[in-house]
Amino acid sequence: MRNSARSIVANLGLLAFGAVLFSFSVNAVIVGKGLMAGGLSGVALLLYYLTGVGGPGLLYFLCNVPLMVLGWVSLSRRFILYTLFGMGSVSALMQLLPQRTLIADPLLAAIFGGALMGAGSGIMLRSLGSAGGTDILAIWLNQKYNMRIGQFNFFFNLAVFAAGLAFYDPTLVLYSIILSYTNSQVMDYFLSLFNQRKMVFIISDKADVIARDIIYNLKRGATFLHGAGAYTGKSKRVILTITNTVQIKRLEELVFDHDPNAFFVVENTFNVLGEGFSRRKVY
Structure with missing residues (x-):
């Protein structure tokens, strides 16, 4: 209420x-x-x-x-x-x-x-x-x-x-x-x-520890996507997380402190609906 x-x-x-x-x-x-x-x-x-x-x-x-x-x-x-x-x-x-x-x-x-x-x-x-x-x-x-x-x-x-x-x-x-x-x-x-968000993909051999820090230190959710290296064929867990423009630098430092060889891909996204973000506008 x-x-x-x-x-x-x-x-x-x-x-x-x-x-x-x-x-x-x-x-x-x-x-x-x-x-x-x-x-x-x-x-x-x-x-x-x-x-x-x-x-x-x-x-x-x-x-x-x-x-x-x-x-x-x-x-x-x-x-x-x-x-x-x-x-x-x-x-x-x-x-x-x-x-x-x-x-x-x-x-x-x-x-x-x-x-x-x-x-x-x-x-x-x-x-x-x-x-x-x-x-x-x-x-x-x-x-x-x-x-x-x-x-x-x-x-x-x-x-x-x-x-x-x-x-x-x-x-x-x-x-x-x-x-x-x-x-x-x-x-x-x-x-x-008021709704600028950053969608981040993180590819790292230390995905578990990075995901744990995202959840408990940055207070952001994270999702594992399952992929494989095209050249090596090695299975990889890709971290998907959504953050704002203020936290993006902290997230970058967190990732590379754990794994200097990680891939860190950032995409701009306009509208994110769900818990912790915007509510859906029903017409």
């Missing part, structure tokens, strides 16, 4: 903090220069610029309502409840925070606004929910019709910017494409920043 309560608080905290960054970027940078964004937030901003009705937060909320209904009947309730909190937080903050022009230059506004929006989106996606938007529809289409999520997002954003070119200032739309690209790059960076 205590772990469950901590998990709920941590996820709500990530969603709330990400929503603040996302909404601040919209109200303090993006709206002031008349820029758009990708996804459903881009649709809401375009409608706001063209009609002036309500506000970007209210329009974002209204656009999300049918997607929330779709998600409630087709995706996991836990994911939708967290996403409902994230989407509601973004909508409320976009509606309540004052609109101003923090950066005068449109190019700098596109880069900074996209970076701030990407940071907020990435932090929210590190939780068990999201900020809503096209993610829900993309996941549903992937599960229902096996459409790739990236493919759907690409064509959706293409349609949004095409509508912007047809009904809005083309120069601002081009700046908005820069904003959207920056957003996606920074979001990917934040998604990987």
Whole structure:
């Protein structure tokens, strides 16, 4: 129960903090220069610029309502409840925070606004929910019709910017494409920043003692894989372990202290699910 309560608080905290960054970027940078964004937030901003009705937060909320209904009947309730909190937080903050022009230059506004929006989106996606938007529809289409999520997002954003070119200032739309690209790059960076892991293969004649030190000194798990030397035909036990960037140097020293002739192979890995690492996000 205590772990469950901590998990709920941590996820709500990530969603709330990400929503603040996302909404601040919209109200303090993006709206002031008349820029758009990708996804459903881009649709809401375009409608706001063209009609002036309500506000970007209210329009974002209204656009999300049918997607929330779709998600409630087709995706996991836990994911939708967290996403409902994230989407509601973004909508409320976009509606309540004052609109101003923090950066005068449109190019700098596109880069900074996209970076701030990407940071907020990435932090929210590190939780068990999201900020809503096209993610829900993309996941549903992937599960229902096996459409790739990236493919759907690409064509959706293409349609949004095409509508912007047809009904809005083309120069601002081009700046908005820069904003959207920056957003996606920074979001990917934040998604990987908190989950960078190193997958390590160790080939050594002293595999037993090395594995024991990994378990008891580094407090990491280890698995023996059975292999054989292609040249000698001699059986080998290969150690597989997962560690983080902080411990990788300690692991290297541990291995070569035991066996200076060991093979030590390191691979970057983005997502590790299981005990001691990340929890699986159920959609």
